[in-house]
Amino acid sequence: MAVKIESKITGYSVLSNEDKAREAAAAPAATAAAPAPVAEAPKDNIVQMHERIERPEVLIGSTYKIKSPLVEHAFYVTINDIVLNANTEHELRRPFEIFINSKSMEHFQWIVALTRIMSAVFRKGGDVTFIVEEMKAVFDPRGGYFKAGGVYMPSLVAELGSIVEEHMKSIGLLHDPEMSAHQKALIAEKRKQYEDRSKKRDAPAAAVEKREEDVEVTGEGTSFPPSATMCHKCSTKALVVMDGCATCLNCGYSKCN
Structure with a gap:
């Protein structure tokens, strides 16, 4: 291939076979001395719960019944879960929303307020297990009651907290301390x-x-x-x-x- 020389030639030398051999031997050494390129860290594709996750069309959940002597009609508590990283080793179920239904309209206002706040906490992400202890610590000034099985509930809100705790245990978000x-x-x-x-x-x-x-x-x-x-x-x-x-x-x- 012809090469056009743009500048003046100031000197020249003839490349011998020995010079070619020396250049060929020096090339691998220079390659070995050069630092190896740093491999890019694999991107973290694990999806964590946060408030920007959109609600899927279909959610899985469970419904629990509360029959308290403090109210005339039963309460039905539905907790729906979202599945993160489905079909992977990082699959995780997290509570996404909660609904409470009852014929007792006298409790309508605080039930709606409580379920909206709890759903917002669930969708916020992070550690949401603290809500269990906060709810179970609520006491009714009129006194608590014993549910079936002889377990004492200090208030209706405390029993709601107990149900949330039971649900979190069923999906693996909370764990019971095992007896020795x-x-x-x-x-x-x-x-x-x-x-x-x-x-x-x-x-x-x-x-x-x-x-x-x-x-x-x-x-x-x-x-x-x-x-x-x-x-x-x-x-x-x-x-x-x-x-x-x-x-x-x-x-x-x-x-x-």
């Missing part, structure tokens, strides 16, 4: 001791009637005696007196320990 094997064995031993003592004290026929009454009164398949009082640790009506010591048959708490 020692705690489970202790509770089983205490329950057996109480049942054995009841059998010895009562006649066989009366004992059968008493056990049937226990299940009927407390509900949900539990067998806590109707005479049990509330345990301040687990808020369950399962505290009985055994050997002169108040003992909880639900969580194993003992006043003497």
Whole structure:
């Protein structure tokens, strides 16, 4: 290929075969000495919950029923979830919105306000589990009540918070602290001791009637005696007196320990 020389030639030399060999040997060394190009970090494609996420056409959710003695009609609580990073290893369900429906129109205003605020908190993203403790700490000045199973609820709002907690546990957003094997064995031993003592004290026929009454009164398949009082640790009506010591048959708490 012809090359046009624009400037004057000031000198020249003949390139020998030895010069070509030296240049060829120096080229790989220069390439090895050059710094390797820095690879670009892979882009983070994990979608986190934030308020700019648009609502999908279809959401999955669950509906829970609240029947409180404080209101005439039942409340139906629906919590819908959004699925982030679907079909990937980073798939996550997050609560997206909440609705409460009831025939009790006397509570309409605060129910609408509460559900809108809670839905806004869910859509904001971040750690939304704090809302559970805030709601469960609300007390009714008229007094609380025991729901089925003997669990004490200080207010209707507190039971709503309990339902949100239950839902978050079901989708993996909250986790129950697991009891140790020692705690489970202790509770089983205490329950057996109480049942054995009841059998010895009562006649066989009366004992059968008493056990049937226990299940009927407390509900949900539990067998806590109707005479049990509330345990301040687990808020369950399962505290009985055994050997002169108040003992909880639900969580194993003992006043003497």
